[in-house]
Amino acid sequence: MPAGNHGGVGGRIAYYRSVMRPKMTQQQLSDAACVSLGTIRKIERGERGVSDSTLEAVAGALGVDPHRLRSDREPAHTTVRDALPGMSAALATYDCPDDGPVRPVHELRAAVEEAAQWRLAAQYTRIVRRLPDLLTELARAYHQASAHERAELARLLVSAYRSADAVAYKFGARDLSARLVDLMRWAVPEAGDPLLTASVAYVRTETFFAARAHSPGLRALEQALDAAPAPTQPAQIATRGSLHMRAAVIAGRASSATDAQTHLDEARTLADQLTEDVYYGTAFGPDSVRIHEVSVAVSLGDAYVGRALDLAREWKPPVDLPAERRSGFYIELGRAQLWSGQVDHAFESLKVARRIAPQHTREHPWVREDAATLRRLKRADSETLTSFAEWCTAI
Secondary structure, three states, X not given: OOHHHHOHHHHHHHHHHHOOOXXXXXXXXXXXXXXXXXXXXXXXXXXXXXXXXXXXXXXXXXXXXXXXXXXXXXXXXXXXXHHHHHHHHHHHOOOOOOOOOOOOHXXXXXXXXXXXXXXXXXXXXXHHHHHHHHHHHHHHHHHHOOHHHHHHHHHHXXXXXXXXXXXXXXXXXXXXXXXXXXXXXXXXXXXXXXXXXHHHHHHXXXXXXXXXXXXXXXXXXXXHHHHOOXXXXXXXXXXXXXXXXXXXXXXXXXXXXXXXXXXXHHHHHHHOOOOOEEEOOEEEOHHHHHHXXXXXXXXHOHHHHHHXXXXXXHOOOOOOOOHXXXXXXXXXXXXXXXXXXXXXXXXXXXXXXXXXXXXXHHHOHHHHHHHHHHHHHOHHHHXXXXXXXXXXXXX
């Protein structure tokens, strides 16, 4: 039965909970969303309204976009795109912000860290709601800061710009993304942190991906590796390993199998010295390297696609990896399966990616391409696939 037949946000929540595989109980939804069981029950019975934060928490636990639970809301992708001009306006005054209040540094730090967590979880709507004002406040704080506080505020600016860039890049606002990368590069020297400089080089690779300038992007990453600190401590090891992971992928896009394998080998060696974690804003460790092995195999294509399928048969990303990275694995796997003629498996992988990170999956160009291809190949099995294709605007 279509979700829309249930009427109201509570009915839609109950519907999506009932079609989970396996079915999710109210208690399980309560635990996953960190919302009290009594509140879940009252919402589903239509006895109370739903705040924005509760709706997003419940939607995240169900693996659906908030707009699917409340029909009177704009789709998330429209909400995000409508907010991007506000982000641009905040950037325009990075060097001459308006006067206004500034919170203590520890409060700004907490706000920036929260935005970084949203980035890793692919919660882009939350980012665009908060980041314009936060970026303006951080710029104000930076220009008012004493000398001993300025380095930390520069670090906070870099992290906030990176969270904003995740939205701009994923939603196709390439000029805004490039501007945010430029601002990261403007702020990072003041931070005086070589590892942060390396992490900005990692992010900068987006501009090369967007321009399909893969060989220059590989050169830029290799220059960043030359400049990065020696890998003697965990953060240094992880930072260097992340650069090697990124270099492997862009080498794959450049069709340089030898360079891709060399960088993957280096990343794997470094990852084996660490536990999986987020270092300087980037997930790195053995699991992240495995995901990048799949990505490299798909980038190289042809004879290498089988390697992606072999890896996926042996291993799946654990649930404690950041949602954006896990969904990316299934998007890449779906493409490998599609190219190998495994159309049913490919569609299943795309659906898994959507459950993990709906906004990231919907905005990924490969998802739209592959959903359109699957729909052409599976016309006789089209209702669910058509719904998926409509969801990601493939049709």
